Amino acid sequence: MLAAQAFASATGEVESAVSPGRWPGGKKAVFMLSFDDGCHTQVKNVFPLLEKYRIPGTFYVCPGWDSFKADEEAWANASEYVILGNHTYTHGKIPDKAALEKEFADCNAAIRRLRPNQKGPISFAIPGAESMHKVLEITDEELAEAYSRNNLVERFPWHGYPVQCKTVKEMEEYVDVVLASGGVGHMDFHGVGGDWLDPGLEYFTALLEKLDSRREDIWFTTHIELVHWLEERNKKGKR
Ligand SMILES: [Zn+2]
Structure with missing residues (x-):
């Protein structure tokens, strides 16, 4: 769980843990894309662009939403660049820990049903808040247990438009x-x-063009793939 814990903390810790050029394929840096809420425009616009640019993305979906159900076939048939993540089943209010467990499990079940080839841990994005402690009263230990029971790993704190990188120029910088x-x-x-x-x-x-222009220097990956790689690397370091 060490890498997962490191991952849950600030990006800086992961950055300092690996020196440039030590990423897979000798790449200089790592870049990941993610998409929240399973929006229809992701299916319509993002799927074909990720295929075109050969860059993967993690999509945090809420399978209980009617809008998601309407697109289920597209989610099931999406390319290998589309990885599903857990964003709870309904993105709704979570009154207690039993409800949380159901939100986790129902979302996972839909992901497994739609993407049977996607094995192993599932990335998790907290719905609508930057801390799970704002969603419901739960201790760190209870949360860690709930994640572990459901094979979930919490992603990095959200980063993107319109909070950060408000313009194309800021994004490129x-x-x-x-x-x-x-x-x-x-x-x-x-x-x-x-x-x-x-x-x-x-x-x-513009973001995809920018990333593509530095393709030889960037390891395009997903949260779960990165966690897995860090774990393997830590194991090797300990031997
Ligand atoms: Zn959301």
Whole structure:
């Protein structure tokens, strides 16, 4: 669980744990994309772009939503660049720990049903809050147990438009900073070309162009793949 814990903490810790050029394939830095809420515009606009640019993304879905159910076939048939993450089943109010358990389990069950080839731990994004302690009263220990029981790993704190990187210029500068630091960068989205908190298709395409232009230096990965790699690396370091 060590890597997962490190991962749950600030990005800086992971960055300092791995020196530039030590990432898989000798890449200089790491970049990840993620998408919250299973918006329809992700299916419509993001799926084809990720395939075109050969960059993976983690999609935090709420399978209990009617809008998600309407797109189920597309989620089930999406390319290998689409990895599903748990964003709870309904994104709704969670009154107690039993309800939390059900939200975790029902979402996982839908992910396993739609993407049977996606094995192993599932990335988890807290719905609508930056801390699970704001969602319900739960101790760190109880939360860790609930994650572990449901094979979930909490992702990095959300980072993206419109909170950070408000313009294309700021987004491009951020990518440059990540590359210069040799660390881990990520941009997290909701709607793309529609729906909510949408930076617009032009912005999103500019990000993909920017990343593509530095493709030889970047390890494009997903949260779970990165956690797995860090765990393997830590094991080797201990031998
Ligand atoms: Zn959400």
